[in-house]
Amino acid sequence: MASASVKDVAALAQVSVGTVSNVLNRPDIVSPETVERVQLAMEKLSYVRNEAARQLRLGHSQAIGLISFSGANPFFTDMAAAAENTASEAGYEVIIGNSNERSEREAGYLNLFEELRVRGVLLSPVGDVAPRLRRMRERDIPVVLVDRESSDSSFSSVSVDDVAGGALATQHLIDTGRTRLLFVGGPAGIQQVGDRLAGARSVVDQHPGVTLEVLFGESLTVFEGRRIGRIVADRAPADRPDAVFAANDLLAIGLLQSLFIDGKPAVPDQIALVGYDDILFAEASVVPLTSVRQPSRLIGETAVQILLEEADDRSLEPRHIRYQPELVVRESTTPR
Incomplete structure (x- = not known):
């Protein structure tokens, strides 16, 4: 059985295809009654959004990649949780990878996030990955370093002194x-x-x-x-x-x-x-x-904010936020 299309949803909900698109992407401009009617139609038809097609249309996904230095350290867990909350408020999801202090795992996650066309990447790097990060930036994937500064200050960073x-x-x-x-x-x-x-x-x-x-x-x-x-x-x-x-x-x-x-x-x-x-x-x-x-949570929140600002405006100069420890x-x- 073929999967339902946007046209099928529009026909069942008795709205235009454009209205269905707005419900999917900009529900704030659609009346609550219409949103509910379209969502009910999606549920009845078991409609699933074609995310791959959406990414091709927009040029990026609604996801942010985060590569932590050590998933076993609660510092990174707390930082990632704060990053997820901040990203969610802006309409993004966070995909988390753990390099486990290994450069080959770090490279694998960077490859994956590039393939997924993420909106940007938060990274606590293992070694010097500046050349690779510059390539990602050239492909419109900004990177913000977390808990570390870049050696040449060419990438924004949020860290502690x-x-x-x-x-x-x-x-x-x-x-x-x-x-x-x-x-x-x-x-x-x-x-x-x-x-x-x-x-x-x-x-x-x-x-x-x-x-x-x-x-x-x-x-x-x-x-x-x-x-x-x-x-x-x-x-x-x-x-x-x-x-x-x-x-x-x-x-x-x-x-x-x-x-x-x-x-x-x-x-x-x-x-x-x-x-x-x-x-x-x-x-x-x-x-x-x-x-x-x-301040693990503050680091995660600030890093996401800077990343999304750079994703929206590529002309911004790198910023370096350094908090003081206690x-x-x-x-x-x-x-x-």
Whole structure:
């Protein structure tokens, strides 16, 4: 049986084809009674919009692509939820992909979104993808970077001042009396990790007698935090740091789970611990975690707004919104 067409819907609802088109695309200009009549006709006929044909006509879909850096991190989950709400209010849907810190998965999602003719893309990039993003922009698909800035400032971005965040965390640890600091990060090539470390180093350089050890992990996950935590716990007491700054909360929570020495948690009595992102689990962990808070929802909302403005006006210059982080102090850094 052939699927119903717009003409079939118009005939059953006793309206013109143009009215059916308005109900589908601009229902605000059609009377509520007519909208209801057309919708009832669609339901009776099991009418399904031909989205492919619509995309060919408009040149784009009513979808926005979002590629998160790590779907396991609640920071990105909260940011994506805010982006979805903002996009929905503007009449768009968000298609979410997770690169899982892998460049090949990131490239696959960029290919998919280009094929789907999305209205634009929000991206937390793994590496330097500027050449690919320029090609997408030439094909009228704008891109806004999320939680990161482009190296040449050629793409709009919404991020947090991670250098300032790293400095906040480190200064707080020093203020609590700690002098042997350890920075635990994920892969060294991640810009956010590098910026947070730069902030930590800038503060340590101003305090003679304070040392900073750096340990890069393979990922920014709870499991990697556990592995590194066991390494720290196995050291002789004199060789352990008295404070750890983890590049995100997932690492910090994993560290906390492993830092039990002689059957007791080493945090905060022997080792102070600071995370980054201030996810929900930070406050709910066995020792409530001090963390650097990022405005995840505000980042998602702002990124969508900028993306849609650029989609409507390609002459706009790139904008770079950088929010300031906030230190949230809890029991994991109780002063000695």
